[in-house]
Amino acid sequence: MLLILLGVLILHVIILILLIVSTAASAWSVADNSGKDLWYKCSTNNGGYHCQPSSNEDWIQAVQALMILSVLFCFFSLIAFLYQLFRLVKGGRFFFTAIFQILASVFVMCGAIIYTVMCPDDGTHPNFGYAYVLAWVAFPLCLISGLIYIVLRKKE
Amino acid sequence: MLTFLALTSVVLLGIVPEQSQAIAIYTGWERHALVGSDIRLSCSFFSWRWTSEDVTFSWTYRPDGSRDSISIFHYTGGAAYVDNKGPFRDRLEFVGNPGRRDGSILLKNLELNDNGTFTCDAKNPPDIVGRPSSVRLLVFEKVPIQAGVITGAIIGVVLGLLVLIVVIYYLMRFLVARRVFSLSVSKHGKKKKEGSQQRQGPVPPADPSKIKV
Numbered sequence: 001m002l003l004i005l006l007g008v009l010i011l012h013v014i015i016l017i018l019l020i021v022s023t024a025a026s027a028w029s030v031a032d033n034s035g036k037d038l039w040y041k042c043s044t045n046n047g048g049y050h051c052q053p054s055s056n057e058d059w060i061q062a063v064q065a066l067m068i069l070s071v072l073f074c075f076f077s078l079i080a081f082l083y084q085l086f087r088l089v090k091g092g093r094f095f096f097t098a099i100f101q102i103l104a105s106v107f108v109m110c111g112a113i114i115y116t117v118m119c120p121d122d123g124t125h126p127n128f129g130y131a132y133v134l135a136w137v138a139f140p141l142c143l144i145s146g147l148i149y150i151v152l153r154k155k156e
Numbered sequence: 157m158l159t160f161l162a163l164t165s166v167v168l169l170g171i172v173p174e175q176s177q178a179i180a181i182y183t184g185w186e187r188h189a190l191v192g193s194d195i196r197l198s199c200s201f202f203s204w205r206w207t208s209e210d211v212t213f214s215w216t217y218r219p220d221g222s223r224d225s226i227s228i229f230h231y232t233g234g235a236a237y238v239d240n241k242g243p244f245r246d247r248l249e250f251v252g253n254p255g256r257r258d259g260s261i262l263l264k265n266l267e268l269n270d271n272g273t274f275t276c277d278a279k280n281p282p283d284i285v286g287r288p289s290s291v292r293l294l295v296f297e298k299v300p301i302q303a304g305v306i307t308g309a310i311i312g313v314v315l316g317l318l319v320l321i322v323v324i325y326y327l328m329r330f331l332v333a334r335r336v337f338s339l340s341v342s343k344h345g346k347k348k349k350e351g352s353q354q355r356q357g358p359v360p361p362a363d364p365s366k367i368k369v
Binding site: 053057058061062064065068072 | 307311
């Protein structure tokens with residue numbers, strides 16, 4: 001039982017770290033010399049490295065909000081898990097934790113989908129960067145973790 | 157002695173501020189407007205002297221990307237002269253009040269070409285030393301969304317809903333618990349009444365809980 005709990009906790013922390021890196025890193029789409037993402041557009045040209053804030057369009061702001069919300073909800077579910085670990089009745093399920101975790105996964109999915117669909121077309125056809133990949137990896141992990149919490153029962 | 161002091165103070169008051177006074181002109185820093193709208197560019201000044209009758213205001217305009225300025229407005233001798241040949245002909249109006257040190261102008265029906273820097277220069281004779289002040293005009297086709305407004309709105313709404321749901325959940329639990337509590341109290345009260353009534357009768361009915369023990 002203890003091993004299972006430890007494993008689940010480690011998974012949760014890994015998901016939280018993935019989400020934080022994906023939200024904060026400047027690499028949702030990369031072209032040759034530039035990294036572009038939610039927050040900044042950076043490019044190296046003429047020997048200088050210039051960064052300017054991302055365009056203020058609606059969809060980028062929506063993606064920003066959804067990623068931040070997913071990080072927050074993952075964090076809330078971690079706190080709820082630790083709280084329910086000590087306060088839950090014997091045989092109870094971690095519902096609060098599961099709800100927050102599943103909501104977090106839904107938000108990541110929405111954010112990644114919106115970014116994919118409305119990807120900025122500058123004509124340079126950039127490839128997707130590692131932060132984008134991390135977001136897509138975090139989504140199924142988060143969903144699985146939430147389902148585990150629904151199934152998990154507190155013993156002893 | 158007193159008269160000497162009074163004279164020196166008057167002279168000092170007269171000389172020293174004169175050397176340190178300068179006219180200070182205030183305009184905005186940047187103004188945003190939509191194409192086709194009107195905008196009022198305000199200009200006012202501060203001067204130690206009373207507002208003289210020969211106060212002058214003049215506005216010059218420098219388009220974005222150009223190095224030359226063109227004069228578009230001048231107020232002097234109590235009369236306002238607006239642009240009648242330049243880029244703002246028929247679109248400029250004087251809405252200031254020189255008596256109250258206000259030299260604001262109104263630009264009507266803005267176009268995208270009106271992006272640029274507007275400089276206001278005011279003179280209040282004999283107070284003429286001062287720096288003109290500039291305001292930058294930015295004309296947009298549609299109102300740009302400021303960074304972070306939508307982000308903040310979405311986050312705020314979702315967190316607010318979360319807090320609301322949690323509050324409602326605990327409220328329902330509290331109300332249900334109170335209802336259950338009041339019901340059990342009334343039941344307990346009824347039992348007590350029945351017990352005290354039947355004590356007058358022959359034999360009180362046996363209490364099942366006591367038998368079990």
